[in-house]
Amino acid sequence: NLKSSHSHAKLAETAHGVRMLSKNLYKATVTLDAHTVLIVTKARDNSLVFLTRELTEWILTNHPRITVYVDYHLEKSKRFNAEGLMKEVPRAKTALRYWDKLFVRERATTIDLVITLGGDGTVLFVSSLFQRSVPPVMSFSLGSLGFLTTFQFEEFRDSLSAVLEKGVRTNLRMRLACRVHRADGSLVCEQQALNEVTIDRGPSPFVSMLELYGDGSLLTVAQADGLILATPTGSTAYSLSAGGSLVHPAVNVISVTPICPHTLSFRPILLPDSMVLKVKVPKRSRATAWAAFDGRARVELMKGDYISISASPFSFPTVMSSxxxxxxxVSRTLNWNVREQQKSFVHLLSKKNKINYEELNKPKFSLEEPDEISDDVDEEAIDEDSGVDIDDQDFSTHFVPSDGQGIETP
Known part of the structure; x- marks a missing residue:
């Protein structure tokens, strides 16, 4: 029982075990026994309908046990041409089906794999569909952004075959469970947010006033255009634009980033995911506030209303490409730490100056150590000059654990 433990050493050992468990979960490979695949295609992009048909035809032809669900709008689509697909692949008559939001919410547990064709917005749409448990999500980059879409559609045959036959490694991305309450405590709605929940001033001309609580204690009163509470996945989205930090998805924290704060000292902060946060519009606020979850489901918060935010028990597993x-x-989309290398200007020199440059830049010593010290060198003088009071190469001053007590090097 951790609450009644009297040994700090035991607590430290338990904490280390939890970290190792988290590391092993991150590296685990899950073998899929896939029978149902759901394809989510980016809306309002007719060119992707043809790619959806090609993907569907390939799955139905090469994986006879799998039933494929596509968007119900495609049932009557001339571009998708479901009737033609049934003639080309006869098993499509029974193995090709259609999904809508009601189907996903009622039968989410029957879906073994979700494939998205689009950009990051399509992935966020999938998160909004699955408000409880989520199957593994494999995302192909066919949109304008690609933080979450790491697979290339040109290679879908090889990538999808590997996932279906060898298993998957997933990023269990943290989501935020957000519950909106009125001042009397009544529940308005609950949303799972993959990127962030944003509470801002909306159309009001006044600076918003928001009280931020952590585990029941008042942390600060924010006077700003709003607050962004982001997951590690959302750290590359709105939070980053507002000055927040990049956070690796394996680091379970909640990022609190102010939007245009009234005080310059109000900087972004990372809070532990074990903390339960609450954002409240105080009675003394001059205006109401508005909340949005991954840019969707906008809700007005009246004076006295509040949102409770905590790490969701329903993570969002994305299939890892590498x-x-x-x-x-982040390197591809943000050019993270990309800089032009220093160029050599030797090619601009004349022939005469190039010869002088090469002569002056010849190495003046050999990199090979001599076998013996020259007779002209006074060895005692060398020993005296090289002596130091504290030798940091003296390993006797370092801690060396006994056998069986050390930490194994990975």
């Missing part, structure tokens, strides 16, 4: 996909994404 172990370094996060750094590849």
């Amino acid at each position: 172990p370094t996909e996060y750094f590849e994404s």
Whole structure:
């Protein structure tokens, strides 16, 4: 029982075990016994309808056990041409079906894999569909942004075959469970947010006043255009534009980022995901506030209303394309720490100056150590000059654990 533990060493050991468990979860590979695949296609982009048809046809042809669900709008689409697909692939008559929001919410647990064709907005739409448990989500980059869409559609045959046959490694991305309450405590709605919940002043010309509580204690009163409470996944979105930090998705924290704060000292802060936060519009506020969840489901907060925000028990598992996909994404989309290398200008020199340059830049010593010290060198003088009072290479001053007590090097 951790609450009644009297040993700090035992608590430290338990904390280390939890960290190792989290690390092992991050590396775990799950074998999919996929029977149902749901394809979510970016809305208002007719060119992707043809790609959806190609993907559907390939799955139905090469994986006879799988039933494919596509958006119900495609049932009558001439571009998708469901009737033609049934003639080309006869099993499509029974294995091709259609989904809508009601189907997803009522039968979410029957879906084994979700495939998205679009950008990050399409992934956020999937998060809004699954308000409880979420199946693994495999996202192909076919939109304008690509933080979350790490698979290339040109390689979908190889990528999807590997996922269906060898299993998947997923990022269990943290979501925020947000519950909106009226001043009397009555529940208005609950939303799962993958990126962030934003509470701002909306159309009001006044600076918003928001009370921020953590585990029941008042942390601060924010006077700003609003507050952004973001997940690590959302740290590359609105929060980043407002000056928030980049956060790796494996780090479970909640980022609090003010929007244009009235005081310059109000800087972004990272809070532990174990903390339950509450944002309240105080009675003395000059105006109401507005809340949005991943840019959707906007709700007005009257004076006295509040939102409770905590780490959701329903994480959002995204299929990993590579172990370094996060750094590849921020480098590709943000040009993170990209700079032009210093160029050499030797090619601009004349022939005469180039010869002089090469002569002056010849190495003046050999990189190879001599076998013996020259007779002309006084060895005692060397020993005296090289002596130091504190030798940081003296490993006897360092801690060396006994056998069986050390930490294994990964």
